[in-house]
Amino acid sequence: MSDGLKTAETSESIEAPRPSNFIRDIIIQDNQTGKFGGKVHTRFPPEPNGYLHIGHAKSICLNFGLARDFNGKCNLRFDDTNPCKEEQEYVDSIMEDVRWLGFDWEDRLFFASDYFDQLYEWAIQLIKAGKAYVCDLTAEEVRATRGTLTEPGKESPYRNRSIEENLELFERMRKGEFPDGSRTLRTKIDMASPNFNMRDPVMYRILHAEHHRTGDKWCIYPMYDYTHGESDSIEGITHSICTLEFEDHRPLYDWYVENLGIHHPQQIEFDRLNLTNTVLSKRKLLKLVTGGFVSGWDDPRMPTLCGFRRRGYTPEAIRNFCAGIGVSKTNGIIEFALLEHHLREDLNKHALRVMAVLDPVKVIIDNYPDGQVEEMEAINNPEDASAGTRKVPFSKVLYIERDDFREDPPKQYYRLSPGKEVRLRYAYFITCTGVVKDESGEVTEIHCTYDPATHGGNTPDGRKVKSTIHWVSAAHALDAEVRLYDTLFLPEDQRPDEDADSDLTSGLNPNSLVRKTARVEPSVLGAAPLTKYQFERVGYFCADKDSTPEKMVFNRTVPLRDTWAKIEKKAEKKSK
RNA sequence: UGGGACGUCGUCUAAUGGUAAGACUGCAGACUCUGGAUCUGCGUAUCGGGGUUCGAGUCCCUGCGUCCCAGCCA
Numbered sequence A: 001m002s003d004g005l006k007t008a009e010t011s012e013s014i015e016a017p018r019p020s021n022f023i024r025d026i027i028i029q030d031n032q033t034g035k036f037g038g039k040v041h042t043r044f045p046p047e048p049n050g051y052l053h054i055g056h057a058k059s060i061c062l063n064f065g066l067a068r069d070f071n072g073k074c075n076l077r078f079d080d081t082n083p084c085k086e087e088q089e090y091v092d093s094i095m096e097d098v099r100w101l102g103f104d105w106e107d108r109l110f111f112a113s114d115y116f117d118q119l120y121e122w123a124i125q126l127i128k129a130g131k132a133y134v135c136d137l138t139a140e141e142v143r144a145t146r147g148t149l150t151e152p153g154k155e156s157p158y159r160n161r162s163i164e165e166n167l168e169l170f171e172r173m174r175k176g177e178f179p180d181g182s183r184t185l186r187t188k189i190d191m192a193s194p195n196f197n198m199r200d201p202v203m204y205r206i207l208h209a210e211h212h213r214t215g216d217k218w219c220i221y222p223m224y225d226y227t228h229g230e231s232d233s234i235e236g237i238t239h240s241i242c243t244l245e246f247e248d249h250r251p252l253y254d255w256y257v258e259n260l261g262i263h264h265p266q267q268i269e270f271d272r273l274n275l276t277n278t279v280l281s282k283r284k285l286l287k288l289v290t291g292g293f294v295s296g297w298d299d300p301r302m303p304t305l306c307g308f309r310r311r312g313y314t315p316e317a318i319r320n321f322c323a324g325i326g327v328s329k330t331n332g333i334i335e336f337a338l339l340e341h342h343l344r345e346d347l348n349k350h351a352l353r354v355m356a357v358l359d360p361v362k363v364i365i366d367n368y369p370d371g372q373v374e375e376m377e378a379i380n381n382p383e384d385a386s387a388g389t390r391k392v393p394f395s396k397v398l399y400i401e402r403d404d405f406r407e408d409p410p411k412q413y414y415r416l417s418p419g420k421e422v423r424l425r426y427a428y429f430i431t432c433t434g435v436v437k438d439e440s441g442e443v444t445e446i447h448c449t450y451d452p453a454t455h456g457g458n459t460p461d462g463r464k465v466k467s468t469i470h471w472v473s474a475a476h477a478l479d480a481e482v483r484l485y486d487t488l489f490l491p492e493d494q495r496p497d498e499d500a501d502s503d504l505t506s507g508l509n510p511n512s513l514v515r516k517t518a519r520v521e522p523s524v525l526g527a528a529p530l531t532k533y534q535f536e537r538v539g540y541f542c543a544d545k546d547s548t549p550e551k552m553v554f555n556r557t558v559p560l561r562d563t564w565a566k567i568e569k570k571a572e573k574k575s576k
Numbered sequence B: 001u002g003g004g005a006c007g008u009c010g011u012c013u014a015a016u017g018g019u020a021a022g023a024c025u026g027c028a029g030a031c032u033c034u035g036g037a038u039c040u041g042c043g044u045a046u047c048g049g050g051g052u053u054c055g056a057g058u059c060c061c062u063g064c065g066u067c068c069c070a071g072c073c074a
Helices: A022-033 A054-069 A088-101 A112-128 A139-145 A163-175 A224-234 A244-260 A282-290 A305-311 A315-325 A336-350 A452-457 A563-575
Strands: A041-044 A073-078 A109-111 A132-135 A184-187 A202-206 A220-222 A239-243 A266-270 A352-354 A360-365 A374-379 A389-394 A397-401 A421-424 A429-437 A443-450 A478-485 A513-520 A532-535 A539-543 A552-559
Touching: A022 A054, A022 A239, A022 A266, A041 A054, A041 A239, A054 A073, A054 A088, A054 A239, A054 A305, A054 A315, A073 A088, A073 A112, A088 A305, A088 A315, A109 A112, A112 A132, A112 A163, A112 A184, A112 A202, A112 A220, A112 A224, A112 A244, A132 A163, A163 A202, A184 A244, A202 A224, A224 A239, A224 A244, A239 A244, A244 A266, A305 A552, A315 A336, A336 A532, A336 A539, A336 A552, A374 A452, A421 A452, A513 A552, A532 A552
Parallel strands: A041 A073, A073 A109, A239 A266, A352 A532, A360 A443, A478 A552
Antiparallel strands: A132 A184, A184 A202, A202 A220, A360 A397, A374 A389, A421 A429, A429 A443, A478 A513, A532 A539, A539 A552
């Protein structure tokens, strides 16, 4: 069956097969009927008024992915019709993020503003056809005459101006003879339509504002509805994929290309991404940045692509996530855990293992020679033999994780405790012989003995130990700042995006960022920003852009799954 | 209460008139020099009511629920 998908000849790629979805079905059908001559041409059309977030990633993967899978093309087009909100900074960041995600628009970088001249010509064409008119009503008056959900609107008193007068007025609008908001060019359709978008929608508004690309060439700017379909048409787009809220706009989209008599792409709507405990609305993200609630668009707690990148997420993980969630028209919400699943899956395969202690307590190995240092061989990535091994210094005084020792161990706890033996990863078996405490009762030193025969962590007598813990040599470890992230919003609020005008600030998690000084094995010294590690038994970390050889800084990308924490939590619940 | 769309495990997606499947989550276990990874097992779903049909998640009727629309934003 020829369904337009890559055939054996072109699909040598090892990428997982993509599940079908209703949009692929439409394309397959279009290819069979020859609707677009078998061509598939999509576009990703961001407005440059903010940074891209994970929701955009879904659209990017969809549009570029469809083009790739059906041997088509995908354009990058900036929908820059509103000079008041759009900036070059956003254009630059969007291009960087699309590339980082792994997609390439080749030579097809476009701007809706590239089409302003053509759009203007077409507007004149519609005026001449008696299908558009200049309206002198103010914004308030237009609103007042638009009607309601159940009542039709009223026709504008200017609706039946002569074509000549409309032409002249529109020309004078363009020349800048009228102040902002004093007039609009409106499409003459139907003020009684049950669809508001058809009640004589505005095509052009007067805006004496400098545009980031066209400068002061224009003081009238086309509206989204008048611009989008024509831009698609100009670029030869076949399938114009957008989110559900534009469903009501489709009749207008169709109206413009039909009445202009130009190529008619097919608009298809899909469900936008919602993620639990995450805010994706542009307005709210902007507020988080401008309100100083985060350090910027790339704050590692932000769901922006640059935020995820800085946090240590990989493009592969995000792409796999987008492929995994599917595409439909159901308005749902994806659990954040699914994103983390794909993240861990990728990081597990690629991140270098290293030992770091986040909450250190001193261990002294009483029978280990003073001043002796041994280089222990450690595996860099058990999932990837080609990553090789490294040497980690070992000595008499070490740090281990405070949580890896219990003076009074609960049931099922099999790490270090008095009289118990554990393995120090890649080093020796040690047995706890006693502790030293301060006045407050906190353990300050754990004393142990080691078994010299267990060098490297192996036993000649084959004896087993229940637990292997990580460590660093006190004299050799680096002090590094680690930034531990939790959700930006209170964990119990699964839908912080739901309420359009929620306060935001009251729902913020005060513990979303915790800084600590960790002790890290020396091999990480000088790691470049974005270098990814697994701090063994703790989590995945990534060197931050603030990191320097003098002061290393690591972001916790995501913790490792912690089975013990679960067991303990359950036991706690039980005892209550 | 006008119009547009959508209702399948806790979550997301599939099944295109013919055994309701997969992933994530959860639970139980195996294994392990990471309580990581891996492996095994378990569990839960067709919004309700009618109808058509040998057979309905799928088609028809009807009810209910959810989302979107009254920007000179996109």
